[in-house]
Amino acid sequence: MAYLHPTVADEGLAYLRAQVTTLHLCSAEPATYAEVLTYSLGNKAVSLSAIGDYAGSVGTGRKVTCPAISDGTSTDDGSPVAWALISGSNVLAVGDGLFADTVTGVDFELSAFDIVLLDP
Numbered sequence: 001m002a003y004l005h006p007t008v009a010d011e012g013l014a015y016l017r018a019q020v021t022t023l024h025l026c027s028a029e030p031a032t033y034a035e036v037l038t039y040s041l042g043n044k045a046v047s048l049s050a051i052g053d054y055a056g057s058v059g060t061g062r063k064v065t066c067p068a069i070s071d072g073t074s075t076d077d078g079s080p081v082a083w084a085l086i087s088g089s090n091v092l093a094v095g096d097g098l099f100a101d102t103v104t105g106v107d108f109e110l111s112a113f114d115i116v117l118l119d120p
């Protein structure tokens with residue numbers, strides 16, 4: 001069975017937390033920075049929370065939280081299906097889900113969400 005010491009997870013989350021500058025909502029799941037720009041429906045500068053414990057329905061682990069957004073800047077209309085966290089031209093994390101509404105030419109809102117590294 002695979003094993004990672006909790007410090008390994010914490011260091012990865014610490015790097016993510018220290019480097020992330022911007023959240024993008026995307027119309028498709030991006031794999032590259034160019035795709036983030038192509039699929040972006042809006043963005044917002046963000047700072048992730050401190051690292052904490054996670055205990056959920058899928059297991060336990062460590063997490064950081066992306067804060068709720070009430071004033072994200074829309075850059076295009078559409079239905080978001082993914083989010084991307086970037087630093088400069090580096091795509092640091094991508095995920096799906098979380099979305100109930102479409103983004104239109106006004107500010108967007110997004111509930112806070114966790115980024116989790118599960119224990120093995």
